[in-house]
Amino acid sequence: MQVTLEIFRFDPEKDTKPHFDRFVVDAEPEDRVLDLLEKVKSYHDGTLAFRRSCAHGVCGSDAMRINGANRLACKVLVKDIGTRIKVEPILGLPVERDLIVDMEPFFENYRSVLPYFINEEPAPEKERLQSPEARARFDDTTKCILCAACTTSCPSFWSDGSYYGPAAIVNAHRFIFDDRDQGAAQRLEILNQQMGVWRCRTAFNCTEACPREIHITQAIAEVKNAIITGRLD
Ligand code: SF4
Ligand code: F3S
Ligand code: FES
Secondary structure, three states: OEEEEEEEEOOOOOOOOOEEEEEEEEOOOOOEHHHHHHHHHHHHOOOOOOOOOOOOOOOOOOEEEEOOEEEEHHHOEHHHHOOEEEEEOOOOOOEEEOOEEOOHHHHHHHHHOOOOOOOOOOOOOOOOOOOHHHHHOOOHHHHOOOOOOOHHHOHHHHHOOOOOHHHHHHHHHHHHOOOOOOOHHHHHHHHOOOOOHHHOOOOOHHHHHOOOOOOHHHHHHHHHHHHHHOOOO
């Protein structure tokens, strides 16, 4: 079969504005969009720029807009989306070149919520024990691979990029509900500020976009509830 790809192009060194290039490539139904981009780069235009690493849905580096929806290019099969495929960079972050965006604003928001374990008490000799039930409390939000598909599909983030965004809140949730951690109050205070959870208007785009099927909107609701009630159950 043949697939027609419309790919967003922008080279800041020579373009004044973006445009789309069209490529027709041979494909198998089981090919992934990432395979097609590799074909374009290898056989049609070696200047095409995109990020990828693992090619197996683990590293989170190839989030892009595929036929209007944020997806990992390595997880979308041709047989599932048809033979006309439009590929664009994720929205809301500055385009550096073609499908590559500047991820620094995304990671700056992520760092703002203290996404790491905080406990000043001396560690036990072996490990900090936790019950299976307590571990299960935040299991869903441990699955994040920081691909940015959620945050860059969020209308609130599009309208103001200083909103921390769903990915940052997911990673705050992972520690807020960990009963070994002692930084919950600090994180909840940060997320109660102007650019925190109250910017979420429950649009659900983030949940639909997440390649790890994390219940993001629910995690945000749980953080909102913890702020209101002061309880972490
Ligand atoms: Fe990606 Fe999901 Fe993590 Fe958002 S929550 S960054 S969509 S893995
Ligand atoms: Fe945005 Fe997700 Fe809330 S898309 S508005 S963070 S539910
Ligand atoms: Fe690693 Fe797609 S290339 S997630």
